[in-house]
Amino acid sequence: MTQATYLLDTGHTKAQAFAMLQGALSAIQSGNAGATPPAETAAGMLWVDTATRALKMRNIANNGWITLGSFASGNFVPAGVNQLTEAQAKDALSDIYGAVTGQILAAAIDARVRATGAPVNEAVWHPYDMVRVGDGADGLFWDHSLTGNQRYVQTPAFEDGYEYMLKIEGMEWDGFGTKRPTVRGYVDQTGNFASAMDIYSDINPSTGFYTMIRLLFPRVPSPYFGVEGKVPSGQLRTSELGGDNRTVSKAEISWDNRDTDIRAGKMYLYRRREYISG
Template structure:
């Protein structure tokens, strides 16, 4: 974990320039990790905030940090995303995504998709005169 300067100094000797570049590459490699923000910032810069255990990115105006997510739980949790527990994710009747479960949605789609007598899916192509799938309408004049 390191932070460094990214600004080249034309007055550096070769050894000083080499050391500066090593420091800059180390800072990039560590995501500019540190308990305080890097002194030099640029739009789009990544910073691993070790004090709050968060991943942050400099905003486009280069006047503030956007929190992309947190490492506080020991794993990365994207900001603004509610994570399902394994029990929730494997529950075929769970309603974490709304009033009905994914299993219920899948069953409803399977039951209606291509079944004779079901209403025509208007998002897909069908003859202009078809009312029901398999009703024999051809679209011919």
């Protein structure tokens, strides 16, 4: 303990006064360190509490101690400073101020620059199955080379809080005449698929079809399911869901509403966060 009296005694000899001065200076130098509070206190006085390993300051009224911070961990941690969470540190619109650890700061920076290993930035389009940047997920959910011919292909289930983008690469059919690629949504409330929508004009057999269409807010209750992108008769196509407040939990892709097999191609699904449906 390095604590001492600060009260002068006019009756001290020179030696006693020198010893008292040495004690006072030593106490000041150590911040009045000790396991118990200094016996003599004054407003603004500092005390290094060695029992609780905290730095304290005497309040203005000189009737209590204010804890300024702790050094129990080996580092000084200020008291009363708001510790931001990782989510708060990543929120570019947040006006909450506070301290962050190096780990949280690095994660927040990584999320902004899309560094490998950083949590995926869900505010932008990303593969539906990606969790962290560079984890190998690419959104592929169907590959003809792995499954063979299929009359139709269904997407993975849609989750609340996301809108989706469908990418089709090299989808083909084989036969005579022309056919149109179609998509339709599965209606949760009826347990059936809604009417199919053309997502392109007539396609010749064995001609690879490529497109990317946005599946408009399938989890937001609505009387309609809509797609936007390379669709016939403009950039928007919708189908009725058979009632109000209906939600779509997956989409199905086929040639002319299951008229013939899909004989080639790959399909990918992407998503981004929205705050309407959850």
